[in-house]
Amino acid sequence: MLLQIENINTYYGSIHALKDVSLHVDKGEIVAVIGANGAGKTTLLNTISGVLHSRTGGILFEDQPIGKLSPDKVVRVGITQVPERRQVFSSLNVLDNLLLGAYLRHGKDTKEEIQEDLDRVFDIFPILKDRQKQMGGTLSGGEQQMLAVGRGLMAKPGLLLMDEPSLGLAPLLVREIFRVLGELREHGTTILLVEQNATAALHLADRGYVMETGSVILEGVSEDLLGDERVQEAYLGGSGS
DSSP states (O other): OOEEEEEEEEEETTEEEEEEEEEEEOTTOEEEEEOOTTSSHHHHHHHHTTSSOOSEEEEEETTEEOTTOOHHHHHHHTEEEEOTTOOOOTTSBHHHHHHHHTGGGBTTBOHHHHHHHHHHHHHHOHHHHHTTTSBGGGSOHHHHHHHHHHHHHTTOOSEEEEEOTTTTOOHHHHHHHHHHHHHHHHTTOEEEEEOSOHHHHHHHOSEEEEEETTEEEEEEEHHHHHHOHHHHHHHSSSTTO
């Protein structure tokens, strides 16, 4: 088990945002977390990545407790988050954005190892190689999403946290991003995917969790969740869709 979360409770001041949430991710999986706005999905990722800390419960990564670590130390142990709405550095070019993803690797990995991973990102997203001198803020939304994913991969994570990768993208670009995520899994990248597009997420993922108002209300293999009437009615546009 790569990631194990046990009964975490996270608050924003007095607001109880995550309520006894438990889940796990095995190495090599894509696990989807679906739910409506306000369900607690982003709060979950931020708690894993150290942006927030739970008041109770535990988070283990490779059997080591990480629940009290700062975000930079979470990255160091091997977890990288690709944030909602990309958050690329608009005043830096594509190449510099990508190299910032490898910032914490300097002094630990060789320049050749970092270059190999940069070449891999360019193989996955050829458009980024073509535009590596272009400012991040001038890219289209789809290109910025590719850049955000590439920047996350440059940290060489054991676990990639993806927050709403389809947000604001045209359907063709959504299909391309999800195709790439499937390709990353085939090459050994483990992904925890938070996504409002439940149909796309569950078709891609091995397993899934459904969240409502800060709690996990359903979990299972993706095929079973796709066939669940409650999931169909609430998130897939009606029974049989």
